[in-house]
Amino acid sequence: MTTTGQEWWRTAVIYQVYPRSFADGNGDGTGDLKGVRDRIPYLAELGIDAIWLSPFYTSPLNDGGYDVADFRDVDPRFGTLADFDAMVTDAHAAGLRVIVDIVPNHSSSEHAWFKAALAAGPGSPERERYIFRDSEVEGEPPNDWQSVFHGSAWTRVEDGQWYLHLFDSTQPDFNWENDEVRAEFLDILRFWLDRGVDGFRIDVAHGMVKEAGLPALGAPQSIEMLGTTKAPYFDVDGVHDIYRTWRPVLDSYPGERMAVAEAWVESPERRAMYVRADELHQAFNFDLLMADFAAADYRKVIDAELAINATVGAPATWVLSNHDRPRHVTRYGDGETGLARARAASLLMLALPGSAYIYQGEELGLNEVLDLPDDVLDDPTWKRSGGTDRGRDGCRVPLPWKSYGASLGFGNAGTWLPQPPAWAELSAEAQDGVEGSTLELYRTALRTRRTHRPGDAVTWLDSPSDVLAFSSGAIRCVTNFGGNPIPLADLGTLEGDILVASGPVQDGTLPANTTVWIG
Template identity: 65%
Template sequence: MSEHWWRDAVIYQVYPRSFADADGDGMGDLEGIRSRIPYLAALGVDAIWLSPFYASPQRDAGYDVADYRAIDPRFGDLGDFDRMLADAHAAGIRLIVDLVPNHTSSDHEWFQAALAAAPGSPERERYHFRDVTDPEVPPNNWQSIFGGPAWTKTDDGAQWYLHLFDSSQPDLNWDNPEVHEEFKSVLRFWLDRGVDGFRIDVAHGMVKAPGLPDTGGDGTIEMIGTTQAPFFDQDGVHDIYRTWRPIIEEYEGDRIFVAEAWTDSAERRSLYLRPDELHQAFNFDLVLAPFRAVDFRKAIDSEIANNAGVGAPCTWVLSNHDVQRHVTRYGGGERGLARAKAATQLLLSLPGVVYVYQGEELGLDEVLDLPAEVRQDPSFHRTGGEQIGRDGCRVPLPWAKEGVSLGFGPAGEPWLPQPAAWSDLSVEAEDGVPGSTLEFYRQAIATRKGHKATGLTWLADPGEDAFAFDNGALVAVVNFGDEPVPVAGYGTEVLLASADLADGHLPGGAAVWFAK
């Protein structure tokens, strides 16, 4: 494992509920993940980002943490975690775990103590409680990201408490020194166990503007958006990270922090990456961008320029557990899959870090037709189905062509139903099959390892909706349009193409790498 591995790594997001189920209860677990580490090693990834596995009532799929130092029994125990981590390290794969510092579960012992204590007590000072003056009017106009007011009254009706997400996820008060000390302790607990870093959930949250002022309009702010708010991207969050950075640097092994920070510009995002703060911050611009050359190029240029100013690597991503899978975003079917492969090949040729969301290497699409009765996302239920929620990108992976859960587990129905068509997109169906999406990903990641970008120089465009660049190790051409574009002038030796070239032309929705 080389120094500063995190500057050009390929990192694979594992969503524990949906990756692999070892005990047959229909939900993924740590032993299931451990059993599939050889698969991840064969894919060629450098690290795993593991979504929450902590003790939780699971009202928001584990992002409602009841105990930051315990494993939820649905996933296993600390012994299972240690064995999984050891196997990952033995395979040369690092492990980054999720940290959720903006809020706890309402089941957390702190919040239960707060509810049992009186208004104004030290227990309530760990959260945001406000007195009720008008029983119909919350303290401000903030709306929950999941729909509805961001305030709920205590059972006695005397106070409101703040929750930017579900009412079962009360926001912590980061003006309280006790909160700071608790999370420093949590960091050390997992670093002592050997984790290689933390992905920080809602890293742009935590700090609220003094006085909790109203937002503009009706108080509704999108989490997956670019609006600064009195509760998002406040400058005070940077003071927190400056106290965390010395802690992680005490530990050997080049461990890292990764920010989930939705900001209104690449400039604001780069502030999280100053040398005394965090190592990486997800660039979501390509998640939001339409599949067009002009939009991708603008996002790429902005990310490279702003991150260079703080000496941080660029961090590229197309899908995760919160957004619609990009095969579907790009139109679905064969066209959406072709575009998705081209976009992935593009990312793997850019300077910086690439994140892969579980199942995208199989070409999985968004499951759009889940019945209402199986949906679990709180945003679906809080809005009466107006927001469809995120369950469609969280459906358990298909490992086998047949079986009640397509190999996800040894028995029983999975916690969300899988489409029958996923049989043809299973690992078993694609493993070793030339031209499959899985083999394309394996080849692309392997090729990248021998041709890592050292920079980016734009070359003459081959077409109106296509672009080409030299990354210092290879020449990449990406065609975002529908018509073929000529690429004969960019190289003669094809290292990898997401679609076959014909008469020196690259098809629409495709990418190619040429040797220099």
């Protein structure tokens, strides 16, 4: 493996692959596991430590694969189990570990268990695997909970009962009070660990357990994943009992297998509970992803995360973009300014203690695609919101690998979502070997990070209010969040060689929206 030594995940840089949009190996317009396998040399050259694969399981793809019909098989559109095994073998041979998504909060309505539940009827053991309830008021849902994807979180079946789905109606929630459900997922973990995966990203890790009695909120309100307030369906304390049963399974396998939580919770203190010594290994810090591009906002997030994680001995886990959120080039202003800020933010993130996650295409400086035609939108939020919420398709557009062709090198056919023509100039081919390109910035930063490791903490250095300067391990990092260039000499303690810069640094002056590492 590329990352060696004890607890590799503490400092790893992990690259998220959204298989449907990464690379098309069989020419049908949809990305697949063969496409991932073909691009392993690219990923190894980039300098990452591990790949995280979003779901590739058997699924009707009503929610991009997060509606799983069979947790132990590959959807034919993505390939076969043999393709998966070959991809893992090649990744390991290239020094890359492989993490897969696991979706324990819900299944697809096409799952055999849910079909059996519908057939068996009220009060049956089959229905106890999910959350079915009767109406308290005839014709009304059992409570006022709303779906993350808009509309009611309840759907009525023919016999009059209702089932809970915090997401789409095709994604019924499991009942985690049921012993069969708990045993099933322990077996699913072992199935993929036996196939050689190095860990799991746990979807909706703060879900699964609901408060006893499913208490109403008092007024209908859309469920938010952001975790800004406590709710009876997310971050209920009982979820930690589940992870205490998962951790021994992970620990029983050689090679330091790990798990990272997608846990949108109301505070760093609540998030740290997921990474206590007998639970999970990492939990994403979404506070940095949600922060404005501002020195004060970044410092507040960094200080809080490092301080709280230190109390439980867990590493910080940073992320700026993923398959659920607009790309940070666009969040930071789009165009030249957005790209400059995104490059600066990414270089700062990679200098921080802990582990960092990169979303496919951010190493190319890709922007959010905001002008997808209505008739191609696939995210369930688009349909459930009545066309008022365009959903997450804009960050899931297939990657541009070449500067020409109908799919810009994505495959031999078209693409399931259309690519902007301007992406030809951002393709991996167009940026390969080009000094100053975003791709070469990431390659240089990741290569430098191996030889100049961040430490376990940061020491803040004196700087103006719109600048952050800190040292961590062998790196001293300075980011100019302001609108004016700043002479590095004015910062006093930063003499040394420039190791990496997110933008041109001339005559010792750090431009606006730029980060530099000094050795």
